[in-house]
Amino acid sequence: xxxxxxxxxxxxxxxxxxxxxxxxxxxxxxxxxxxxxxxxxxxxxxxxxxxxxxxxxxxxxxxxxxxxxxxxxxxxxxxxxxxxxxxxxxxxxxxxxxxxxxxxxxxxxxxxxxxxxxxxxxxxxxxxxxxxxxxxxxxxxxxxxxxxxxxxx
Amino acid sequence: xxxxxxxxxxxxxxxxxxxxxxxxxxxxxxxxxxxxxxxxxxxxxxxxxxxxxxxxxxxxxxxxxxxxxxxxxxxxxxxxxxxxxxxxxxxxxxxxxxxxxxxxxxxxxxxxxxxxxxxxxxxxxxxxxxxxxxxxxxxxxxxxxxxxxxxxx
DNA sequence: GACATATTGAAAATCTTTTTCATTAATAAT
DNA sequence: ATTATTAATGAAAAAGATTTTCAATATGTC
Ligand SMILES: [Mn+2]
Ligand SMILES: [Mn+2]
Ligand SMILES: [Zn+2]
Ligand SMILES: [Zn+2]
Numbered sequence: 617x618x619x620x621x622x623x624x625x626x627x628x629x630x631x632x633x634x635x636x637x638x639x640x641x642x643x644x645x646x647x648x649x650x651x652x653x654x655x656x657x658x659x660x661x662x663x664x665x666x667x668x669x670x671x672x673x674x675x676x677x678x679x680x681x682x683x684x685x686x687x688x689x690x691x692x693x694x695x696x697x698x699x700x701x702x703x704x705x706x707x708x709x710x711x712x713x714x715x716x717x718x719x720x721x722x723x724x725x726x727x728x729x730x731x732x733x734x735x736x737x738x739x740x741x742x743x744x745x746x747x748x749x750x751x752x753x754x755x756x757x758x759x760x761x762x763x764x765x766x767x768x769x
Numbered sequence: 770x771x772x773x774x775x776x777x778x779x780x781x782x783x784x785x786x787x788x789x790x791x792x793x794x795x796x797x798x799x800x801x802x803x804x805x806x807x808x809x810x811x812x813x814x815x816x817x818x819x820x821x822x823x824x825x826x827x828x829x830x831x832x833x834x835x836x837x838x839x840x841x842x843x844x845x846x847x848x849x850x851x852x853x854x855x856x857x858x859x860x861x862x863x864x865x866x867x868x869x870x871x872x873x874x875x876x877x878x879x880x881x882x883x884x885x886x887x888x889x890x891x892x893x894x895x896x897x898x899x900x901x902x903x904x905x906x907x908x909x910x911x912x913x914x915x916x917x918x919x920x921x922x
Numbered sequence: 923g924a925c926a927t928a929t930t931g932a933a934a935a936t937c938t939t940t941t942t943c944a945t946t947a948a949t950a951a952t
Numbered sequence: 953a954t955t956a957t958t959a960a961t962g963a964a965a966a967a968g969a970t971t972t973t974c975a976a977t978a979t980g981t982c
Contacts, residue, residue, distance in 0.1 A: 639928095640928085641927095641928060641929065641978085641979050641980065642979080642980090643929065643930080643978070643979065644979095645929080645930065646929085661969095662969080662970085663969090675930090675931075676930095676931085677930070677931040678931090678970095679930080679931060679970090679971085679972095680929080682969095682970065683929085683930085702855075702857075702938080702968085702969080704855070704969090704970095717894065717898060717900055717902070726900070728894055728898065737890065738909060741870065745879060745913075746913070746914040747870055747879070747909070747913055747914070748911045748912040749870070749909050749910070749911040750873070750910060750911040751909070751911065752907065752909045752910065753906075753907070753910070754905065754906070754908075755905065755906040755907075756891060756894065756900070756905045756906075757902070757903060757904040757905065757906070758895075758900045758901045758903040759900065759903065760898075760899070760900055761899040792959095793959085793960095794947085794948050794949070794960065795948075795949095796947075796948065796959090797947090797948095798960080798961065798962090799960085814938095815938080815939085816938090828962075829961090829962090830961070830962040830963075831939095831962090832939090832941095832961080832963085833961060833962070835938095835940080836960085836961085855937090855969080855970080856938060856939090857938095923982105924981100924982085925980105925981085925982080926979105926980095926982100927978100927979090927980095927981105928977105928978090929976105929977080929978075930975105930976080930977065931975100931976090931977095932974095932975100932976105933972105933974095934972080935970105935971080935972065935973085936970080936971065936972085937969085937970080937971090938967100938969080938970100939967080939968080939969100940965105940966075940967070940968090941964105941966065942963105942964085942965075942966085943962105943964095943965105944962100944963100945961080945963105946959105946960080946961065947959090947960080948957100948959080948960085949956100949959095950955100950956085950957080951954105951955080951956075951957090952953100952954080952955070
C-alpha cells in the first residue's frame, strides 16, 4: 500500500521506512496511528489517539491502536509515559522524556522537560552496579507558588 | 478495639496513634494491612498485601486493602510506586523514598548510592517554576547483570 | 490478478480498581 | 456492661484499561 497522506511528515517517513525494513506491512490503520503520534506535541492516551486517527482511517479499531502502540514502543519510536490515574500515555520518543513536578497541597502537576544532564547522574550508577539502565522516572514533590503563599498566610 | 498483635511493631504503633489522632477507627482489617506494610522490606502489590494480611485477619476483603492503601498514602505513611506492567506497588515511606534501581525482568530492587549532584538537577527547575521542591523520587528501570545474560543467551 | 499470510476489528476475556449498599463492629454515651 | 451512633467492612456489581480470540480483510509478492 502507498502512503495515505499526500503531505508527508519526515518523522512519519522515517518510521515507515523502519517498519518496511523490518518486514512489517504499511497498512492504513498503522499509518493513521503513526501520523497522529508524529504530529502531536505531547502525550496522548490510546483513546485520544484512536479518536484522532479515525479522521484518517474511519474504520480504525481501538485494538489496533494498542497493537500499533506496542509495536512502535518496541521499536523505540514512541515511549510510554506513566499517568497518576493509572493508565498510560504515549509520545514520540523525543517528547516522552518529561518529568513531573507535583504540588503536595493542590496536587497540581507540572511537566518539565527532559534533563540532558540526567545521564551524568545515571551513568556512574550503571557502571557501579552493572545494570543496563533503560528508563528512569523522576518525580519532584513540593509546593507550587500559590500554595506556598497559602502556607505563609 | 485493642491492638490485634501482642508483639508490637513501633512503626505500626506510630501509624495507629496517627490514625486515632485523626479520628479514624482502629479496626482489625486496617491493622492487618498496616502490619503487613510495616513489616515488609520492599514494594508490595495490593493483591500480595491482601494475601499476607489475611493471615492476620481472615475475613479481610481486597476492597479494604485498597481503601487502607489510599488512606495511608494520603497520610504519607506509605507511598505508591509505579510498575512497568501498569499496576502499582506500595511501600513504607522510608523505603519508597530512596532511589531505586529496579530490574524489569526479575524485579530485583537495588538501592543505589550517592546522589549529591541531585540538587544541580533540581535547583534550576525550582528556580524556573517557582516551586519549593521538598522531596524527590527517582526510579531507574533496566536489566540487572544476571538478566542481561539471560537475554543474550 | 491470484496467492499466502500479516493484520485487522468485533466481541469476549482479563485484570486492576472503584462504587454501591446492606451488614458489622468500633467508639462514645449511658 | 448495654446501648446508640455511625464509620468501616465485604460481597457483588460496575467501571476502565488492556489483551486475547478468531473469522474476515487487506497488503506485499509472484
Ligand atoms: Mn526522563
Ligand atoms: Mn503508574
Ligand atoms: Zn499547589
Ligand atoms: Zn534481573
